[in-house]
Amino acid sequence: MSSPAKTELFERVARVGKAMGHPARLELLDLLGQGECPVEPLAAAAGLRLSTASAHLQVLRRAGLVTTRRAGTSIRYSLAGDDVATLYAAQRAVAAAHLDDLEPARRAFLGLTTNDPQTDPAVQEISREELLRRVRDGHATVLDVRPAREYAAGHIPGAISIPADELADRFAELPTATTVVAYCRGPHCVLSYDAVRLLTQHGRNAIRLVDGMPEWRLSGLPVAHDPAA
Amino acid sequence: MSSPAKTELFERVARVGKAMGHPARLELLDLLGQGECPVEPLAAAAGLRLSTASAHLQVLRRAGLVTTRRAGTSIRYSLAGDDVATLYAAQRAVAAAHLDDLEPARRAFLGLTTNDPQTDPAVQEISREELLRRVRDGHATVLDVRPAREYAAGHIPGAISIPADELADRFAELPTATTVVAYCRGPHCVLSYDAVRLLTQHGRNAIRLVDGMPEWRLSGLPVAHDPAA
DNA sequence: ACACTATTCCATAGAACATTGGAGGATGAG
């Protein structure tokens, strides 16, 4: 009954799902959502061997989710389009809505203690609109705690870049009069949570922007690019 | 470097992708997009053995994509929410946009000959808005060619139900003065293509509605439900 | 042309997945 042509058609669509069906590949998509990147830094950030990361990237490429471009001696991977970032966000949303054990895992990973991010004593969040309001009124300093490469690939206009692992040594660069609004890669990135906790422990007013850079961009808000390659 | 908590978090999200990474499961999602349904008709429609279909449905259920409800002696499966239908549509869109061999496979399955559905001599399509306009002006008869069960679970208001396999015997029920606009399950369903070709061969004015029932519903347009269970 | 570097390819072993037929469970009908 099942025609081969039908199976073949659904198999094509399934290739996309299959590619998004492995934790390592989802993490690579998460990282690529920040901007194009060579293989080696991707592997390092995801905690993968180089050959493993390369193999996963091939799967993503064959599924049409990422593309490559040669830049000098290295090969830069990037998402094949905004629709891929949107698909990834939709999958996260479905998982969050219908899987009972996702939110506990998320809280465990991010170091959250209470159920509601709005009432967590350690890390509170504001919306993108609220951030824009506070910046306009001069009450907020926007802090990008992602690695320098990702900041360079695109960041919120006016944001200061202090990668999370340098934050403890670079407090001085942050003004004390305003609230610091930290952001990072997105809802599954620990960097801004750690940053807000660190700043708060040192008596600063610090808060987190909901989501991260890809969601900012997908919302149609402006993105600043570093002129440096 | 890769924390177990991080892998665990991404694994949860990957479960959704993995569930959408098999052609049979995508077809089941496609069918469930028409409305809730017991296992046996699903298996029959997808061309699967009962135990195979059941196993796939368990995977979908564990991934949070479908839910079950007991109705007498049978168990009705349905999509866990509109977000699942949206995710499925997004995955189809990404596959269509970035996979070179999807469109050929689609055309082969649906029996299309030219690249552009608007110029295909056999099957032309109109938008949902155009359908509404024509119906309002009395120039169109809407025809639902899906199985009776799916029509009963939700259909375009005013549509006539003639399942595709009965169409050849039931021409008489269709008015001759208006154009027949046939619709079915969606862009990966062959029923309305076959129906339009059949009607056209018999000298009727027939045309296809773009996409199908789930996309109509997700567009926020009204859906009529059969009072019968 | 040379060597260098970033990345892919390869072979393999182990893990996860899909299919199948049949046994087992729950529900409603008689």
Added chain:
DNA sequence: CTCATCCTCCAATGTTCTATGGAATAGTGT
């Protein structure tokens, strides 16, 4: 109570996927 129906669960098989370390490759810069 027993039967019939509908579905799930199970165990076994074959298939596909993943990780790994090392070899191979392909552009680049000198």
